[in-house]
Amino acid sequence: MTATIIKGLPVANVIREELAAKAKELAAKGIEPKLAVILAGGDEASRVYAQAKGKVGEKVGVKVEVHIRPDDVKEEDLLALVDQLNADPKVHGILVELPLPKHIRKELVMNRLDPKKDVDGVHPVNRGYLLGGQEHLALVPATPLSCIELIQRSGVELKGKRVALVGRGDTVGRPLASLLIKRDATITVCHTKTVDIGSITKAAEIVVAAAGSPGLVRADMLSPGQIVIDAGINQVGDGIVGDVGEGAAEVVAFLTPVPGGVGSLTTSIIMSNLLKAIGLQGLA
Amino acid sequence: MTATIIKGLPVANVIREELAAKAKELAAKGIEPKLAVILAGGDEASRVYAQAKGKVGEKVGVKVEVHIRPDDVKEEDLLALVDQLNADPKVHGILVELPLPKHIRKELVMNRLDPKKDVDGVHPVNRGYLLGGQEHLALVPATPLSCIELIQRSGVELKGKRVALVGRGDTVGRPLASLLIKRDATITVCHTKTVDIGSITKAAEIVVAAAGSPGLVRADMLSPGQIVIDAGINQVGDGIVGDVGEGAAEVVAFLTPVPGGVGSLTTSIIMSNLLKAIGLQGLA
Numbered sequence: 001m002t003a004t005i006i007k008g009l010p011v012a013n014v015i016r017e018e019l020a021a022k023a024k025e026l027a028a029k030g031i032e033p034k035l036a037v038i039l040a041g042g043d044e045a046s047r048v049y050a051q052a053k054g055k056v057g058e059k060v061g062v063k064v065e066v067h068i069r070p071d072d073v074k075e076e077d078l079l080a081l082v083d084q085l086n087a088d089p090k091v092h093g094i095l096v097e098l099p100l101p102k103h104i105r106k107e108l109v110m111n112r113l114d115p116k117k118d119v120d121g122v123h124p125v126n127r128g129y130l131l132g133g134q135e136h137l138a139l140v141p142a143t144p145l146s147c148i149e150l151i152q153r154s155g156v157e158l159k160g161k162r163v164a165l166v167g168r169g170d171t172v173g174r175p176l177a178s179l180l181i182k183r184d185a186t187i188t189v190c191h192t193k194t195v196d197i198g199s200i201t202k203a204a205e206i207v208v209a210a211a212g213s214p215g216l217v218r219a220d221m222l223s224p225g226q227i228v229i230d231a232g233i234n235q236v237g238d239g240i241v242g243d244v245g246e247g248a249a250e251v252v253a254f255l256t257p258v259p260g261g262v263g264s265l266t267t268s269i270i271m272s273n274l275l276k277a278i279g280l281q282g283l284a
Numbered sequence: 285m286t287a288t289i290i291k292g293l294p295v296a297n298v299i300r301e302e303l304a305a306k307a308k309e310l311a312a313k314g315i316e317p318k319l320a321v322i323l324a325g326g327d328e329a330s331r332v333y334a335q336a337k338g339k340v341g342e343k344v345g346v347k348v349e350v351h352i353r354p355d356d357v358k359e360e361d362l363l364a365l366v367d368q369l370n371a372d373p374k375v376h377g378i379l380v381e382l383p384l385p386k387h388i389r390k391e392l393v394m395n396r397l398d399p400k401k402d403v404d405g406v407h408p409v410n411r412g413y414l415l416g417g418q419e420h421l422a423l424v425p426a427t428p429l430s431c432i433e434l435i436q437r438s439g440v441e442l443k444g445k446r447v448a449l450v451g452r453g454d455t456v457g458r459p460l461a462s463l464l465i466k467r468d469a470t471i472t473v474c475h476t477k478t479v480d481i482g483s484i485t486k487a488a489e490i491v492v493a494a495a496g497s498p499g500l501v502r503a504d505m506l507s508p509g510q511i512v513i514d515a516g517i518n519q520v521g522d523g524i525v526g527d528v529g530e531g532a533a534e535v536v537a538f539l540t541p542v543p544g545g546v547g548s549l550t551t552s553i554i555m556s557n558l559l560k561a562i563g564l565q566g567l568a
Contacts, residue, residue, distance in 0.1 A: 107418065127415040128408030131462065133454040134391065137408075160477050168465050170417040177461065177473075178415065181452050184477035186484070189461075193444050193468035200470070 003228075003248070003255040008146075008264025011153045015268045016060050022275050023061030026284055034063045035093045035119065035274050036085045040078060041071035041101040050097055056267045062274055075104050079112055086114040092281065093119035093274040115139070116280045119273040121175070130178045137280070139273050144176035146265035147208060147231050148183065150256060156206070156227055159184040164201045166190045166217055166243065167210035172231055176210060197221065207252075209243035219247035226252040231262045287512075287532070287539040292430075292548030295437045299552045300344050306559050307345030310568055318347045319377045319403065319558050320369045324362055325355035325385040334381055340551045346558055359388050363396055370398040376565065377403035377558040399423070400564045403557040405459070414462045421564070423557050428460035430549035431492060431515050432467065434540060440490070440511055443468040448485045450474045450501055450527065451494035456515055460494060481505065491536075493527035503531035510536040515546045 023033055035057060039050045050066050057064035067081060078100075085091050094117045100106050110118075115125040121141035129138035151158060163180055167173035168191040180187045188204070190197045191211070198221035201207050209217040210231040222228060232243025242258030249255050256262055278284050307317055319341060323334045334350050341348035351365060362384075369375050378401045384390050394402075399409040405425040413422035435442060447464055451457035452475040464471045472488070474481045475495070482505035485491050493501040494515040506512060516527025526542030533539050540546055562568050 122416075124409045124412030124416055124418070124421075126408075126412065128410065128412030131411040131415040131454070131458050132406075132408055133458070134408065160479050162479075170415070174415050174417070174462065174465065177465075178458065181458065181461075181473055181475070184475070186472065186474060186478040188470065188472040189465055190470060191465070191468070194470040195444050195446075 002250065003252045005249070006150060006154050006254055006256045006261065008150060008256065008261045011150055012265050012268045014153065015149065015265070015272060016056070019060040019062075019268065019271050019275060026275070026278065027061065029284060031278060031283055032063060032090075033061065033274055033278060034065065034091050035095060035270070036091045037064060037066045037095045037097060038069070038078070038081060038085075039066055039097045040069040040073050040104065042097065046097065053095075053267050053270070056271060060268075060271050062271050071101050073101065073104070075108070078104060078109060082109060082112045086112075086117060091117065092283070093117050093270075093277050095119050095270060096122070117277055119270050119277055121145075121273070127175065130175055133182070135179075135182060139277060139280070140179065141171065141175045142266040142269040142273065143172045143231060143262065144179055144210075145269050145273075146262045147172075147176055147210070147229050148179050149265055149269065150262055151206070151227070151229060152183075154254075156254070158206075161185050161205045162203065163187045163206045163208060164190060164204035165208045165210065166197060166201065167208075167212065167231075169210070169212060172210040172212075176208065176231070180208075211243050213243055214241045215245035216243050217248070218245040219251050222248055222251045224251060224253070227254040228252045228256070229262065230256050230258050232258060233263050286534065287536045289533070290434060290438050290538055290540045290545065292434060292540065292545045295434055296549050296552045298437065299433065299549070299556060300340070303344040303346075303552065303555050303559060310559070310562065311345065313568060315562060315567055316347060316374075317345065317558055317562060318349065318375050319379060319554070320372075320375045321348060321350045321379045321381060322353070322362070322365060322369075323350055323381045324353040324357050324388065326381065330381065337379075337551050337554070340555060344552075344555050346555050355385050357385065357388070359392070362388060362393060366393060366396045370396075370401060375401065376567070377401050377554075377561045379403050379554060380406070401561055403554050403561055405557070411459065414459055417466070419463075419466060423561060423564070424463065425455065425459045426550040426553040426557065427456045427515060427546065428463055428494075429553050429557075430546045431456075431460055431494070431513050432463050433549055433553065434546055435490070435511070435513060436467075438538075440538070442490075445469050445489045446487065447471045447490045447492060448474060448488035449492045449494065450481060450485065451492075451496065451515075453494070453496060456494040456496075460492065460515070464492075495527050497527055498525050499529035500527050501532070502529040503535050506532055506535045508535060508537070511538040512536045512540070513546065514540050514542050516542060517547050
């Protein structure tokens with residue numbers, strides 16, 4: 001058996017069309033959606049990656065400006081940049097590219113963002129809206145939201161399904177757990193201290209791998225008929241691999257690829273969050 | 285077989301002794317811990333209940349002042365009271381008794397609290413610290429934290445255990461899920477849309493009932509050897525009953541009673557949060 005591969009790009013294209021239509025409406029009201037990206041340090045590849053957001057932005061009608069700072073940027077200067085962007089009424093969203101240089105306290109930078117401009121949902125207030133069931137007020141982190149969009153827009157019903165979520169990190173796993181619970185899935189959260197993860201993943205109808213560990217979910221931990229969402233994005237050598245191991249496509253019914261799956265949606269979700277942010281700011 | 289009953293009061297007494305020692309240290313530094321309780325509307329019973337906190341406070345060295353407002357209190361007046369207590373340096377914690385009168389928007393009142401004085405962890409920032417893995421910065425809601433204290437101080441190990449959590453509400457279920465994940469339990473979150481809850485509860489090592497539905501977890505959904513924590517506090521007639529049904533004590537190994545279990549700890553946990561709040565405010 002060979003699984004049907006759920007590709008991200010077709011879903012991303014549908015989302016982008018919706019966004020372009022909304023951005024046009026905003027433009028008619030005189031609002032020019034603008035995203036500020038902060039890139040502190042990083043190599044040439046990460047600069048290319050940050051600037052690639054500009055291309056997606058062009059397609060959907062969002063202006064993207066990238067603020068590049070050197071590896072040895074002072075923490076106070078980075079915080080001052082956040083303050084400046086928070087205060088700038090022409091900037092509707094702020095994305096801080098990770099990882100930050102090691103001498104920068106990540107929590108301090110994240111917690112400094114205006115929650116209403118926090119398009120990757122990293123500020124405690126946005127996390128809190130998620131946990132507190134006030135998702136309508138929240139800007140939701142992009143990768144977990146991408147998983148949800150990929151599942152739902154592929155026509156997969158979450159309600160009442162048993163979902164094994166492998167991973168409990170603060171970037172993907174825990175926020176994703178809240179989103180899945182809200183959508184009526186029955187989730188089991190597995191992690192490094194879980195005894196016999198395979199018995200849990202095998203018994204589920206949907207498996208979401210979000211541990212950030214290459215090949216952690218092996219083919220022998222999966223069952224026929226399952227839907228498997230691979231949210232892992234792990235750099236191995238020059239390539240990107242997921243958390244689902246080789247051979248999974250020979251076992252399960254549906255599988256998202258890496259690259260080309262969840263990761264293909266995240267930039268579009270950031271743009272979607274930007275338009276939601278404009279609403280939360282009371283501008284539209 | 286008859287289960288061992290895990291009573292709340294002995295655990296509460298241990299916690300209160302610890303708190304009294306800490307409050308004495310604070311007093312030596314000239315800090316008099318003070319909790320403000322807001323009670324809007326409610327019947328005679330709820331007034332008695334609110335004022336009962338004063339008695340626990342006396343035992344542990346915390347001054348409790350109850351602010352009673354009538355059933356028809358204006359929302360703006362309630363918000364003004366919150367602002368006044370937020371600004372009062374002599375008040376270290378604020379507890380808003382629920383339910384509020386129906387014409388008051390609960391979210392508005394909760395979100396108005398100074399997060400550092402929010403001793404029942406209802407503000408989005410405190411929820412967000414939980415979901416984001418910054419528990420050290422959080423004031424954690426009292427009932428979920430009471431469940432954790434009752435489990436851990438009874439010598440039950442959470443690490444690696446399979447826990448069936450029945451309930452996904454914003455007061456107990458979802459915050460408790462975060463606390464359990466953080467403590468290395470492998471949790472499955474069950475709710476009204478879950479198919480065959482009994483098969484999940486039966487397979488767990490620990491069952492936590494936190495749905496707020498009298499007797500929802502029936503004895504036939506439990507297994508020998510299990511530890512069952514009943515976080516349900518349901519008013520039925522003149523009495524209080526839990527979420528675990530009759531006969532459970534004949535099946536499982538350990539069971540918390542209602543009343544006399546989780547609920548016996550919550551006021552002590554509020555006081556514990558108050559002392560943590562003093563630390564978060566940079567006063568001690």
